[in-house]
Amino acid sequence: MRPIGYYVHHHGIGHWQRARAIAAKLHHPCTLIGTFDAAQQSQAGIPLLPLPDDKLDAPPARPGAHPATAALHYAPPGADVLRQRAALLSGWIRDHRPALMVVDVSVEIVLLARLCGTPVVSFRLAGRRDDPPHLAAFEASEALIAPFPAELDERDLPAWIRERTVHAGLLAPASPNQAPGKPRRIAVVLGRGGSALDPAALLAAAAATPGYHWQVAGLARPAGPIPANIEMLGWVDDPAPLLRQASLVIGGCGDGLLAEVAALGRRFICIPEPRPFAEQAVKADRLAALGCAITLPTWPDAPAWPSLLQEAEALDPARIAALHDASAITRTAGFIDGCAEAVTVRYG
Template identity: 45%
Template sequence: MTVRARPIGYYVHHHGTGHRARAAAIAAAAPGRVVLLGTGLAGQVGDLAHIDLPDDRVDDAFAGRDAAATRPAALHYAPLDHAGIRARVAAITRWIDEAAPALIVIDVSVEMAMLARIASVPTVVVRLSGDRTDPAHLACFRGATALLSPFAAALDDPLIPADIAARTRYAPGLSPRAFAAPARPRQVTVILGTGGNTLPASVWADAARAVPDHDWLVLGHVAAPAESPANLTLAGWVDDVPARIARASVVIGGAGDGVVSAVLQARRPFICLPEPRPYDEQVGKAAALARAGAAIVCPDPVHADWPALVAAARGIDPAAQGALDDPDGSARTAAWLIDLADRGFPA
């Protein structure tokens, strides 16, 4: 008699695209085992098993924190009397009851990790960069069966307590792998993430004018500048960002895990523009990349010396970037999760 393996749930946060991209990469490497749980997954994850959850956002500028006057210290986002949250919690707990998952990966949400633990499901909590030593994060981490960070250990934040770091599996390379491609000479590709970007288009017009011997390609949503130089192209959002990164001779982008992972796998000169995020996530990741010799950090793109930055980026050693990447990251992580699920957990 064949015993059917219990599923692995994967909760996907819906702010930005990085969470969904790595969830899909892991799920694709574990055929038939992973069920993605999140908002807006339909049409975005191919034929991967998924459940679309009711939306829990209070506004379009969702950043994982609510505006509640009071809130338990163990929670970040718990607005009161929100119908979407009630329906969301009901959908998740109903699936847990019916599917009896062996474990759930939480990427990311303190509240969902606590909910899974209360529902008696072991959790693997994705731990991102930044100063996450607040009471809610620490309680979430210590309540998890294991922790997973989508980057190399060398990029971790020095403020993380030793016991948390010791329980973390570092997993670089959790992004779709683009086919290797020769870089186009003098092609600067700018990546504007969907998690939030506040730079005006004039910044890229000025940058293109400052480095006129390069073609500048901007990917992402940005309004057209009042005057655009001939060497600047605004392509909007595209579906093949990793491939575009692989073809660039210099990449400019934020310090989100998706962009960083794609740059490291392509071994491309990288100018990192850390964007404002909760817990200084991108500031910490950018500083770690600079320490590792894998990126040039530009904290003020409005007043940047673009010719000097482009020249400095071209001096980055690809080997330093390669040391932070794992071409088999998704497959290794999928195998690790399956092993955790199949061998069970101590009570």
Template identity: 45%
Template sequence: MSRPIGYYVHHHGDGHRQRAIAIGQSLDNVMLMGSGLAYRTGNLPFLDLPDDRLDDSFAGIDHVDRPSSLHYAPLDHEGLRQRTALMTGWIAEARPRLMVVDVSAEVAMLARLASVPTVYVRLSGRRLDAAHLDAFRAATALLAPFQDALDDDETPRWVREKTFYAPGIVRSASQNISANDDVVLVVLGRGGAISNGEHWAAAARAAPAWQWRVIGPCTVPADLPPNLELPGWVDDADAQIAAARVVIGAAGDGVVSAVLSARRPFICLPEPRPFDEQASKANRLAVVGGAIVRHEWPKPQEWPSLIGRAIAQNQQWSACLESESGPERVARWLDDLCARAVSNRSHIA
């Protein structure tokens, strides 16, 4: 068996883990590593790392003096010490061909210091700070889980040229599913706070011709309208997105990918994230006609118009939102990177 590919999985949100599993299942020899992976990687091997968070409000950035090339380096943190030792120990023993880092500037630089080629996963947003740019420069290549048309306008040309754009890594259950003409589906993800059910109750009352369904973490309103359902977490979110007449959600990678794969009318309400991750992607969606975007919470009386505009916009599907997708495509690219690296080392020798 060939030397493995290491795959670091960040623990904030769930999109990183889903991408890792999808890609890993298309690779011959991969090791996932991250916090909280036990019993959550399907049939893939994993290295479960101690938690490095200071508290539950973790956002990937600490508040101590540190070099500008780092985002998160709290001092005297036992979890951080142990996870660093475990990763470098695995690298020394397994001698990986490549490390995919999704995402952490610190892990990317750690792998590079350990003489391992890296592929850094680029998320949306304006990631032009020193830590991100150094991780990009140190990487053999960059992987963006979105269409190039959704890349931020300020992304430098050299970063774009180094990037492999790969939307649709996690397959959406959108094949052969017909839309339910009266359902407005609200999709809430794991990366944000619990949504206020009173807001969705007001929206449902303002648009009574629609059956509203909210999936994900949401409070229960005091007076639940008859056209509003709150099932909470579901196991078939992608299928429900594909079957909805209109989808409402934030601009996280998972929701946007599923909506675009299913070609659903989309009302996007981006949430605050570091590096303007969601705002940047939402703005690009608006430019290319992939969503009706609101950065402020709509007034109740605006919902019928927003729904109508989303349906009308969806009739003119932009060609730039079309692209080859699937985890197999990424796995082939990673294998090619490894093969080229071996060839280059042989040529030098």
């Protein structure tokens, strides 16, 4: 059975988490491909093809020396690391002849795989992705996987993209504990992809709500006095225990956190982080429209928090829980296996 290559984008942690979960369910042999840190390489449990990080310390050429390329998001001329990455990936494709490449996410990797004669299934993230590079990648893909339910998709999505999309649902395993969490326990979870939250505003919110206990993951402890009702935990590799203890979760609208909140059925205050193509903002708007969460454009000032927490406690957690499908990871792996078999028959 020919293998599947699975490209994993290294911004944030959500791409890595869902790639490992899906790869573990695949029947085809699978190699994860991307830029991995030492911890990821030690915990992977399946073959990896490590690629050098494509982040550049400085521009490779004088500004304005080369015109923009409409079909690509990130291919700066003169970047030797891009040559290294392309050589490693194309060499792996040559040696292993994969039945399929799964790409989560990169326009350039989709096009490189297709130039190497390899069919591609692409992940399609939320947001307004109607720019030429995204459209080129969508057209080059056999199918698109959206890692969220159809209810959270854009309402005005072009018909041809919707028809090519399989909505995988929120890709989180079923929670072993569906208990409602401790009353007035708040978990604030900030992702590795970056946060615009000012620690001082967070401390002020806790000080304004002394009847609640706050636990914060993903933000360093600030200097100065800390209110007695808040714990600053720093980076937490696995926030699941915090989410299980909490009755209310506050965070951005990344796929990973949203999937875990829905799996647990937790009340949710969603403050989307700035992301390209309004990825989190689009999902957050849909959550609010469905009555699944309270959505705010920015972190509120301290006086707003007492009434805001009361409003959040009035949410019906069954609404966000209804977005979770415990079979989503298995179904997605089955779909990918099926695509690999189909393209092998079609293209050889």
